[in-house]
Amino acid sequence: MDRFENLHTFVKVVDFGGISAAAEHLNIAKSAVSRRITELEQRLGVQLFRRTTRQLNLTDSGKSFYERAVRILTDLEEAELAISQQHGELAGPLKIAAPLSFGLRHLTPAITDFMKNHPKLQFDLDFNDRHVDILQEGFDLAIRISRLGDSSFIARPLATVHHMVCASPEYLQRRGTPSTPDALIHHHCLSYSNVPDSDIWRFTDPDSQPGQIKIPVALRANNGDFLRDAAIAGLGVILEPTFIVYDAVNKGQLTPLLTGYQWPIINAYAVYPHTRHLSQRVRAFVDFLAQRFTGTPYWDLIAPR
Numbered sequence: 001m002d003r004f005e006n007l008h009t010f011v012k013v014v015d016f017g018g019i020s021a022a023a024e025h026l027n028i029a030k031s032a033v034s035r036r037i038t039e040l041e042q043r044l045g046v047q048l049f050r051r052t053t054r055q056l057n058l059t060d061s062g063k064s065f066y067e068r069a070v071r072i073l074t075d076l077e078e079a080e081l082a083i084s085q086q087h088g089e090l091a092g093p094l095k096i097a098a099p100l101s102f103g104l105r106h107l108t109p110a111i112t113d114f115m116k117n118h119p120k121l122q123f124d125l126d127f128n129d130r131h132v133d134i135l136q137e138g139f140d141l142a143i144r145i146s147r148l149g150d151s152s153f154i155a156r157p158l159a160t161v162h163h164m165v166c167a168s169p170e171y172l173q174r175r176g177t178p179s180t181p182d183a184l185i186h187h188h189c190l191s192y193s194n195v196p197d198s199d200i201w202r203f204t205d206p207d208s209q210p211g212q213i214k215i216p217v218a219l220r221a222n223n224g225d226f227l228r229d230a231a232i233a234g235l236g237v238i239l240e241p242t243f244i245v246y247d248a249v250n251k252g253q254l255t256p257l258l259t260g261y262q263w264p265i266i267n268a269y270a271v272y273p274h275t276r277h278l279s280q281r282v283r284a285f286v287d288f289l290a291q292r293f294t295g296t297p298y299w300d301l302i303a304p305r
Contacts, residue, residue, distance in 0.1 A: 009036040011069050018056055091120035094281050098143040101224045101244050103127040114288055129194050129222060134273060140282050141272035148269060155269040156286055159293040162242045162300060163263040166254040171234040178257060181213045188218035188236030190227045201239050204262040239263060243299040250302060
């Protein structure tokens with residue numbers, strides 16, 4: 001009986017939700033998986049799963065043992081990598097979730113540079129604006145741009161994210177330039193739908209008083225790049241992060257509006273589980289991003305016009 005083999009098989013059965021899926025992933029027979037689980041339960045003297053005709057569910061003992069088993073296997077993997085990696089070279093998989101627009105525009109060059117320095121890493125990237133479940137979906141870390149609530153995860157700030165109201169010169173010539181947020185009710189507004197209250201734009205006025213305006217929505221979409229392009233085409237006014245609009249503003253395709261008001265300021269974070277030993281790969285990559293985006297981000301270096 002191979003204790004490590006049985007432990008590894010048990011974790012895969014849990015991760016993949018059943019014996020058949022685990023057997024396919026491990027490229028072994030289902031009977032071999034069942035035998036290993038039975039051997040493990042007999043050795044421990046406890047039942048790890050509640051078995052039904054349709055599925056396997058972890059018992060309380062199984063849940064506790066799974067958490068410890070994952071830590072043991074992770075520690076072993078890190079120990080092997082640390083001893084085999086010469087001169088601090090990183091190797092192995094790194095699974096990351098990131099928002100689509102930020103990922104494509106700003107993470108892509110960062111990851112390219114990081115991979116050139118660490119060619120033995122295997123990146124698995126999910127660019128999507130949805131809120132992923134880091135643990136359930138097996139991500140090492142996620143990049144999140146939001147106001148984070150209380151969480152059991154570690155969130156390391158990477159950069160400050162400012163927002164800007166803007167529209168194309170052609171639109172402003174046609175519809176006029178709003179002088180106050182209240183004037184936006186007379187304009188076509190383009191709304192990012194992947195946030196709560198997407199038709200409410202919040203601001204702080206020049207006297208540091210908070211305010212908000214319910215905008216008339218002419219177009220709603222869940223992607224900031226699409227909304228930026230729609231604004232460039234003259235379809236309306238947008239409230240977008242500067243990391244999306246900075247290039248269009250510098251090229252004169254979009255004109256900043258209501259610059260005497262402060263629009264939402266949030267942070268970009270690297271979020272990862274609070275484990276006993278943070279993966280060397282995750283630690284190195286998060287440190288790299290924090291260093292790359294330190295200070296004023298390049299997307300906030302918008303030339304005055």
